[in-house]
Amino acid sequence: MLRNQLTLSLDLALSAMSAALAEARTLGVRVSVSIVDASGQLIHLAHMDGAPAPSRDIAHDKAWTAAGFGLATSAWEERLASMPASVRDGLMQRPRLALFGGGVPVKVEGSVVGAIGVSGASAEQDEQCAQAGVNAILAALNQA
Template identity: 90%
Template sequence: MLRNQLSLSLDLALLALPAVLAEARNLKVRVSVSIVDASGQLIHLAHMDGAPAPSRDIALDKAWTATGFGVATSAWEERLAGMPASVRDGLLQRPRLAMFGGGVPVKVEGAVVGAIGVSGATAEQDEQCAQAGVDAILAALNQA
Protein backbone atom coordinates (compact mmCIF):
# COMPACT_ATOMS: atom_id res chain seq x y z
CA MET A 1 0.00 0.00 0.00
CA LEU A 2 2.92 2.36 0.63
CA ARG A 3 5.93 0.61 -0.87
CA ASN A 4 6.33 2.92 -3.86
CA GLN A 5 4.95 5.98 -2.10
CA LEU A 6 6.52 8.35 0.36
CA SER A 7 3.20 9.44 1.80
CA LEU A 8 0.10 8.03 3.46
CA SER A 9 -2.80 7.11 1.22
CA LEU A 10 -6.52 7.49 1.74
CA ASP A 11 -6.76 3.70 2.13
CA LEU A 12 -4.34 3.78 5.05
CA ALA A 13 -6.11 6.77 6.59
CA LEU A 14 -9.40 4.90 6.39
CA LEU A 15 -7.74 1.92 8.04
CA ALA A 16 -6.42 4.07 10.91
CA LEU A 17 -9.66 5.89 11.59
CA PRO A 18 -11.59 2.98 13.17
CA ALA A 19 -8.66 2.30 15.51
CA VAL A 20 -8.60 5.92 16.65
CA LEU A 21 -12.37 6.00 17.17
CA ALA A 22 -12.36 2.67 19.02
CA GLU A 23 -9.72 3.97 21.42
CA ALA A 24 -11.72 7.16 21.99
CA ARG A 25 -14.83 5.12 22.72
CA ASN A 26 -12.81 2.90 25.08
CA LEU A 27 -11.67 6.02 26.93
CA LYS A 28 -15.23 7.41 26.83
CA VAL A 29 -14.12 10.65 25.14
CA ARG A 30 -15.35 12.54 22.08
CA VAL A 31 -12.67 13.73 19.70
CA SER A 32 -11.85 15.03 16.25
CA VAL A 33 -9.29 13.15 14.15
CA SER A 34 -7.14 14.52 11.34
CA ILE A 35 -4.91 12.35 9.19
CA VAL A 36 -2.38 14.11 6.96
CA ASP A 37 0.08 13.00 4.30
CA ALA A 38 3.85 13.53 4.30
CA SER A 39 3.47 17.18 3.31
CA GLY A 40 0.95 17.89 6.07
CA GLN A 41 -2.03 18.02 3.70
CA LEU A 42 -5.32 16.73 5.05
CA ILE A 43 -6.32 13.28 3.81
CA HIS A 44 -9.22 12.62 6.16
CA LEU A 45 -11.04 14.33 9.02
CA ALA A 46 -13.62 12.86 11.38
CA HIS A 47 -15.50 14.62 14.16
CA MET A 48 -17.30 12.49 16.74
CA ASP A 49 -20.75 13.57 17.85
CA GLY A 50 -20.36 15.78 20.90
CA ALA A 51 -16.68 16.62 20.36
CA PRO A 52 -15.86 20.29 20.93
CA ALA A 53 -16.14 22.33 17.72
CA PRO A 54 -12.60 23.81 17.97
CA SER A 55 -11.16 20.30 18.16
CA ARG A 56 -11.44 19.99 14.36
CA ASP A 57 -8.87 22.71 13.74
CA ILE A 58 -6.71 21.70 16.70
CA ALA A 59 -6.52 18.07 15.51
CA LEU A 60 -5.36 19.26 12.10
CA ASP A 61 -2.76 21.54 13.67
CA LYS A 62 -1.45 18.66 15.80
CA ALA A 63 -1.13 16.39 12.75
CA TRP A 64 0.52 19.17 10.74
CA THR A 65 3.01 19.89 13.55
CA ALA A 66 3.86 16.20 14.03
CA THR A 67 4.46 15.78 10.30
CA GLY A 68 6.53 18.93 9.97
CA PHE A 69 8.88 18.16 12.84
CA GLY A 70 8.73 14.38 12.73
CA VAL A 71 8.11 14.02 16.47
CA ALA A 72 5.04 13.56 18.61
CA THR A 73 3.61 16.89 19.68
CA SER A 74 3.88 15.75 23.31
CA ALA A 75 7.68 15.96 22.98
CA TRP A 76 7.48 19.74 22.74
CA GLU A 77 6.83 20.35 26.43
CA GLU A 78 10.28 19.09 27.34
CA ARG A 79 11.89 20.66 24.28
CA LEU A 80 10.37 24.08 25.03
CA ALA A 81 11.50 23.96 28.66
CA GLY A 82 15.14 23.78 27.53
CA MET A 83 14.94 26.67 25.05
CA PRO A 84 15.76 30.32 25.62
CA ALA A 85 12.61 32.32 26.35
CA SER A 86 12.88 34.29 23.10
CA VAL A 87 12.91 31.12 21.00
CA ARG A 88 10.18 29.45 23.06
CA ASP A 89 7.93 32.50 22.91
CA GLY A 90 8.50 32.84 19.18
CA LEU A 91 7.50 29.24 18.56
CA LEU A 92 4.44 29.46 20.78
CA GLN A 93 3.19 32.48 18.83
CA ARG A 94 3.40 30.73 15.46
CA PRO A 95 0.01 29.96 13.95
CA ARG A 96 -0.84 26.27 13.47
CA LEU A 97 1.91 24.92 15.74
CA ALA A 98 0.36 22.66 18.37
CA MET A 99 2.96 21.86 20.99
CA PHE A 100 1.03 19.59 23.34
CA GLY A 101 0.02 15.95 23.15
CA GLY A 102 -2.22 14.50 20.48
CA GLY A 103 -0.17 14.56 17.28
CA VAL A 104 1.83 11.47 16.31
CA PRO A 105 3.91 11.07 13.15
CA VAL A 106 3.77 7.91 11.07
CA LYS A 107 7.31 6.79 10.24
CA VAL A 108 8.27 4.09 7.80
CA GLU A 109 11.94 3.11 7.71
CA GLY A 110 12.74 6.38 9.49
CA ALA A 111 10.86 8.60 7.03
CA VAL A 112 7.81 10.60 8.07
CA VAL A 113 5.00 9.59 5.71
CA GLY A 114 2.18 11.42 7.51
CA ALA A 115 0.66 11.93 10.93
CA ILE A 116 -2.49 11.60 12.98
CA GLY A 117 -3.77 14.44 15.15
CA VAL A 118 -6.49 14.02 17.75
CA SER A 119 -8.17 16.70 19.86
CA GLY A 120 -11.10 16.90 22.23
CA ALA A 121 -9.96 15.07 25.38
CA THR A 122 -6.86 15.50 27.55
CA ALA A 123 -3.53 15.72 25.74
CA GLU A 124 -2.62 12.25 27.04
CA GLN A 125 -5.91 10.72 25.86
CA ASP A 126 -5.63 12.47 22.50
CA GLU A 127 -2.15 11.02 22.04
CA GLN A 128 -3.28 7.55 23.08
CA CYS A 129 -6.01 7.68 20.42
CA ALA A 130 -3.62 8.97 17.75
CA GLN A 131 -1.10 6.25 18.60
CA ALA A 132 -3.80 3.60 18.13
CA GLY A 133 -4.25 4.84 14.56
CA VAL A 134 -0.52 4.91 13.89
CA ASP A 135 -0.22 1.37 15.25
CA ALA A 136 -3.02 0.21 12.91
CA ILE A 137 -1.21 1.69 9.91
CA LEU A 138 2.13 0.15 10.85
CA ALA A 139 0.52 -3.26 11.49
CA ALA A 140 -1.12 -3.16 8.06
CA LEU A 141 2.17 -2.20 6.39
CA ASN A 142 4.03 -5.01 8.18
CA GLN A 143 1.47 -7.52 6.87
CA ALA A 144 1.72 -6.28 3.29
Template identity: 55%
Template structure:
Protein backbone atom coordinates in the same frame (compact mmCIF):
# COMPACT_ATOMS: atom_id res chain seq x y z
CA UNK B 1 9.47 11.43 -4.88
CA UNK B 2 8.77 11.36 -1.15
CA UNK B 3 6.48 8.62 0.10
CA UNK B 4 3.28 9.75 1.84
CA UNK B 5 0.47 8.02 3.66
CA UNK B 6 -2.27 6.98 1.26
CA UNK B 7 -6.03 7.33 1.73
CA UNK B 8 -6.77 3.67 2.59
CA UNK B 9 -4.14 3.65 5.37
CA UNK B 10 -5.24 7.06 6.65
CA UNK B 11 -8.86 5.92 6.78
CA UNK B 12 -7.90 2.78 8.72
CA UNK B 13 -5.91 4.88 11.21
CA UNK B 14 -8.81 7.28 11.73
CA UNK B 15 -11.30 4.44 12.18
CA UNK B 16 -9.05 2.70 14.73
CA UNK B 17 -8.59 5.96 16.63
CA UNK B 18 -12.36 6.52 16.72
CA UNK B 19 -12.94 2.96 17.98
CA UNK B 20 -10.38 3.47 20.74
CA UNK B 21 -11.89 6.82 21.74
CA UNK B 22 -15.27 5.11 22.07
CA UNK B 23 -13.79 2.54 24.48
CA UNK B 24 -12.43 5.43 26.58
CA UNK B 25 -15.80 7.19 26.52
CA UNK B 26 -14.49 10.37 24.90
CA UNK B 27 -15.65 12.14 21.76
CA UNK B 28 -12.84 13.37 19.57
CA UNK B 29 -11.85 14.72 16.19
CA UNK B 30 -9.14 12.82 14.31
CA UNK B 31 -7.06 14.16 11.45
CA UNK B 32 -4.44 12.47 9.27
CA UNK B 33 -2.24 14.56 6.98
CA UNK B 34 0.59 13.70 4.59
CA UNK B 35 4.13 15.05 4.88
CA UNK B 36 3.10 18.32 3.22
CA UNK B 37 0.33 18.56 5.85
CA UNK B 38 -2.34 18.12 3.21
CA UNK B 39 -5.42 16.43 4.74
CA UNK B 40 -5.82 12.77 3.82
CA UNK B 41 -8.56 11.71 6.24
CA UNK B 42 -10.66 13.29 8.98
CA UNK B 43 -13.51 12.25 11.26
CA UNK B 44 -15.51 13.98 13.95
CA UNK B 45 -17.35 11.86 16.47
CA UNK B 46 -20.87 13.09 17.19
CA UNK B 47 -20.65 15.52 20.08
CA UNK B 48 -16.90 16.12 19.82
CA UNK B 49 -15.97 19.72 20.67
CA UNK B 50 -16.20 22.01 17.67
CA UNK B 51 -13.03 23.95 18.53
CA UNK B 52 -11.20 20.63 18.62
CA UNK B 53 -11.65 20.22 14.87
CA UNK B 54 -8.94 22.78 14.10
CA UNK B 55 -6.82 21.62 17.04
CA UNK B 56 -6.78 18.02 15.71
CA UNK B 57 -5.80 19.24 12.25
CA UNK B 58 -3.07 21.47 13.71
CA UNK B 59 -1.71 18.66 15.89
CA UNK B 60 -1.38 16.46 12.80
CA UNK B 61 0.23 19.37 10.90
CA UNK B 62 2.75 20.04 13.70
CA UNK B 63 3.65 16.35 14.07
CA UNK B 64 4.03 15.84 10.32
CA UNK B 65 6.03 19.00 9.71
CA UNK B 66 8.51 18.59 12.58
CA UNK B 67 8.52 14.82 13.04
CA UNK B 68 8.13 15.20 16.80
CA UNK B 69 5.11 14.17 18.89
CA UNK B 70 3.35 17.35 19.96
CA UNK B 71 3.50 16.30 23.60
CA UNK B 72 7.30 16.41 23.53
CA UNK B 73 7.61 20.07 22.57
CA UNK B 74 7.71 21.44 26.12
CA UNK B 75 10.85 19.42 26.89
CA UNK B 76 12.35 20.01 23.43
CA UNK B 77 12.02 23.77 23.74
CA UNK B 78 14.01 23.84 26.98
CA UNK B 79 17.24 23.43 25.00
CA UNK B 80 16.50 26.50 22.87
CA UNK B 81 16.89 30.22 23.47
CA UNK B 82 14.20 32.26 25.18
CA UNK B 83 13.39 33.84 21.82
CA UNK B 84 12.72 30.45 20.22
CA UNK B 85 10.72 29.24 23.25
CA UNK B 86 8.57 32.36 23.21
CA UNK B 87 8.26 32.70 19.45
CA UNK B 88 7.66 29.20 18.18
CA UNK B 89 4.56 28.64 20.29
CA UNK B 90 3.04 31.80 18.78
CA UNK B 91 3.28 30.45 15.24
CA UNK B 92 -0.10 29.81 13.62
CA UNK B 93 -1.06 26.12 13.63
CA UNK B 94 1.82 25.14 15.97
CA UNK B 95 0.64 22.90 18.83
CA UNK B 96 2.89 22.13 21.80
CA UNK B 97 0.71 19.74 23.80
CA UNK B 98 -0.16 16.05 23.48
CA UNK B 99 -2.28 14.41 20.83
CA UNK B 100 -0.24 14.72 17.63
CA UNK B 101 2.10 11.99 16.41
CA UNK B 102 4.26 11.75 13.31
CA UNK B 103 3.54 8.75 11.10
CA UNK B 104 6.86 7.06 10.39
CA UNK B 105 7.23 3.91 8.30
CA UNK B 106 10.60 2.19 7.89
CA UNK B 107 12.37 5.29 9.19
CA UNK B 108 10.65 7.65 6.76
CA UNK B 109 8.06 10.22 7.87
CA UNK B 110 4.94 9.79 5.72
CA UNK B 111 2.44 11.98 7.60
CA UNK B 112 0.96 12.89 10.94
CA UNK B 113 -2.10 12.06 13.04
CA UNK B 114 -3.79 14.51 15.38
CA UNK B 115 -6.52 13.90 17.94
CA UNK B 116 -8.39 16.47 20.01
CA UNK B 117 -11.33 16.31 22.37
CA UNK B 118 -10.04 14.35 25.36
CA UNK B 119 -7.22 15.04 27.78
CA UNK B 120 -3.69 15.26 26.40
CA UNK B 121 -3.03 11.72 27.60
CA UNK B 122 -6.25 10.39 26.05
CA UNK B 123 -5.63 12.20 22.77
CA UNK B 124 -2.10 10.75 22.57
CA UNK B 125 -3.33 7.24 23.42
CA UNK B 126 -6.05 7.52 20.77
CA UNK B 127 -3.54 8.74 18.15
CA UNK B 128 -1.28 5.80 19.04
CA UNK B 129 -4.23 3.44 18.47
CA UNK B 130 -4.42 4.84 14.94
CA UNK B 131 -0.71 4.16 14.40
CA UNK B 132 -1.04 0.68 15.90
CA UNK B 133 -3.68 -0.17 13.32
CA UNK B 134 -0.99 0.43 10.69
CA UNK B 135 1.58 -1.63 12.58
CA UNK B 136 3.46 1.53 13.59
CA UNK B 137 4.42 3.22 16.85
CA UNK B 138 6.44 6.13 18.19
Protein backbone atom coordinates in the same frame (compact mmCIF):
# COMPACT_ATOMS: atom_id res chain seq x y z
CA MET C 1 3.05 0.24 -2.22
CA LEU C 2 3.65 2.87 0.49
CA ARG C 3 7.43 2.62 0.44
CA ASN C 4 7.55 3.80 -3.18
CA GLN C 5 5.18 6.72 -2.58
CA LEU C 6 6.44 7.72 0.86
CA THR C 7 3.00 8.97 1.83
CA LEU C 8 -0.21 7.57 3.26
CA SER C 9 -3.01 6.19 1.10
CA LEU C 10 -6.66 6.83 1.77
CA ASP C 11 -7.14 3.14 2.59
CA LEU C 12 -4.48 3.31 5.31
CA ALA C 13 -5.97 6.56 6.61
CA LEU C 14 -9.41 4.94 6.84
CA SER C 15 -7.96 2.02 8.80
CA ALA C 16 -6.16 4.42 11.14
CA MET C 17 -9.31 6.51 11.57
CA SER C 18 -11.30 3.46 12.65
CA ALA C 19 -8.64 2.52 15.20
CA ALA C 20 -8.35 6.05 16.62
CA LEU C 21 -12.13 6.41 16.95
CA ALA C 22 -12.43 2.96 18.54
CA GLU C 23 -9.81 3.97 21.11
CA ALA C 24 -11.74 7.16 21.86
CA ARG C 25 -14.91 5.14 22.40
CA THR C 26 -13.03 2.76 24.72
CA LEU C 27 -11.80 5.76 26.72
CA GLY C 28 -15.29 7.29 26.75
CA VAL C 29 -14.16 10.55 25.12
CA ARG C 30 -15.39 12.53 22.13
CA VAL C 31 -12.70 13.79 19.81
CA SER C 32 -11.81 14.98 16.34
CA VAL C 33 -9.23 13.03 14.38
CA SER C 34 -7.15 14.40 11.51
CA ILE C 35 -4.90 12.33 9.28
CA VAL C 36 -2.41 14.05 7.00
CA ASP C 37 0.18 12.95 4.45
CA ALA C 38 3.92 13.58 4.71
CA SER C 39 3.52 17.20 3.60
CA GLY C 40 0.76 17.89 6.14
CA GLN C 41 -2.08 17.84 3.61
CA LEU C 42 -5.37 16.53 4.94
CA ILE C 43 -6.35 13.01 3.89
CA HIS C 44 -9.23 12.40 6.28
CA LEU C 45 -10.98 14.20 9.15
CA ALA C 46 -13.64 12.93 11.52
CA HIS C 47 -15.49 14.75 14.28
CA MET C 48 -17.33 12.60 16.82
CA ASP C 49 -20.79 13.65 17.93
CA GLY C 50 -20.43 15.89 20.96
CA ALA C 51 -16.73 16.68 20.47
CA PRO C 52 -15.85 20.34 21.08
CA ALA C 53 -16.15 22.39 17.88
CA PRO C 54 -12.56 23.81 18.08
CA SER C 55 -11.18 20.27 18.26
CA ARG C 56 -11.48 19.94 14.45
CA ASP C 57 -8.91 22.64 13.79
CA ILE C 58 -6.74 21.67 16.75
CA ALA C 59 -6.57 18.02 15.61
CA HIS C 60 -5.51 19.16 12.16
CA ASP C 61 -2.87 21.47 13.64
CA LYS C 62 -1.51 18.62 15.78
CA ALA C 63 -1.24 16.34 12.76
CA TRP C 64 0.37 19.10 10.68
CA THR C 65 2.91 19.84 13.43
CA ALA C 66 3.77 16.16 13.94
CA ALA C 67 4.23 15.60 10.20
CA GLY C 68 6.29 18.75 9.76
CA PHE C 69 8.73 18.04 12.58
CA GLY C 70 8.57 14.23 12.55
CA LEU C 71 8.07 14.41 16.28
CA ALA C 72 5.14 13.68 18.58
CA THR C 73 3.63 16.95 19.72
CA SER C 74 3.89 15.77 23.34
CA ALA C 75 7.69 15.99 23.05
CA TRP C 76 7.54 19.76 22.73
CA GLU C 77 6.89 20.47 26.42
CA GLU C 78 10.35 19.20 27.38
CA ARG C 79 12.00 20.76 24.33
CA LEU C 80 10.42 24.16 25.00
CA ALA C 81 11.59 24.12 28.61
CA SER C 82 15.21 23.87 27.47
CA MET C 83 14.99 26.70 24.90
CA PRO C 84 15.78 30.36 25.43
CA ALA C 85 12.66 32.40 26.19
CA SER C 86 12.88 34.31 22.92
CA VAL C 87 12.86 31.10 20.86
CA ARG C 88 10.14 29.53 23.00
CA ASP C 89 7.94 32.62 22.77
CA GLY C 90 8.47 32.85 19.03
CA LEU C 91 7.46 29.23 18.48
CA MET C 92 4.42 29.51 20.69
CA GLN C 93 3.14 32.46 18.67
CA ARG C 94 3.37 30.67 15.33
CA PRO C 95 -0.02 29.94 13.80
CA ARG C 96 -0.92 26.25 13.41
CA LEU C 97 1.86 24.90 15.67
CA ALA C 98 0.35 22.64 18.31
CA LEU C 99 2.99 22.07 20.95
CA PHE C 100 1.10 19.75 23.30
CA GLY C 101 0.10 16.09 23.21
CA GLY C 102 -2.16 14.52 20.61
CA GLY C 103 -0.14 14.56 17.38
CA VAL C 104 1.90 11.52 16.37
CA PRO C 105 3.95 11.10 13.19
CA VAL C 106 3.76 7.93 11.12
CA LYS C 107 7.28 6.76 10.28
CA VAL C 108 8.19 4.00 7.85
CA GLU C 109 11.83 2.99 7.56
CA GLY C 110 12.79 6.21 9.35
CA SER C 111 10.84 8.50 7.01
CA VAL C 112 7.75 10.47 7.99
CA VAL C 113 4.91 9.39 5.70
CA GLY C 114 2.11 11.20 7.52
CA ALA C 115 0.71 11.96 10.94
CA ILE C 116 -2.40 11.69 13.06
CA GLY C 117 -3.73 14.44 15.28
CA VAL C 118 -6.47 14.03 17.88
CA SER C 119 -8.15 16.71 19.97
CA GLY C 120 -11.09 16.90 22.35
CA ALA C 121 -9.97 15.01 25.44
CA SER C 122 -6.88 15.35 27.64
CA ALA C 123 -3.53 15.58 25.86
CA GLU C 124 -2.69 12.08 27.10
CA GLN C 125 -5.97 10.60 25.87
CA ASP C 126 -5.64 12.42 22.55
CA GLU C 127 -2.18 10.95 22.08
CA GLN C 128 -3.37 7.47 23.05
CA CYS C 129 -6.04 7.66 20.32
CA ALA C 130 -3.54 8.98 17.75
CA GLN C 131 -1.09 6.20 18.62
CA ALA C 132 -3.83 3.61 18.11
CA GLY C 133 -4.24 4.95 14.58
CA VAL C 134 -0.50 4.87 13.94
CA ASN C 135 -0.35 1.29 15.23
CA ALA C 136 -3.13 0.29 12.80
CA ILE C 137 -1.15 1.73 9.88
CA LEU C 138 2.04 -0.03 10.90
CA ALA C 139 0.21 -3.33 11.42
CA ALA C 140 -1.38 -3.05 7.95
CA LEU C 141 2.00 -2.37 6.38
CA ASN C 142 3.58 -5.36 8.12
CA GLN C 143 0.87 -7.61 6.67
CA ALA C 144 1.38 -6.27 3.13
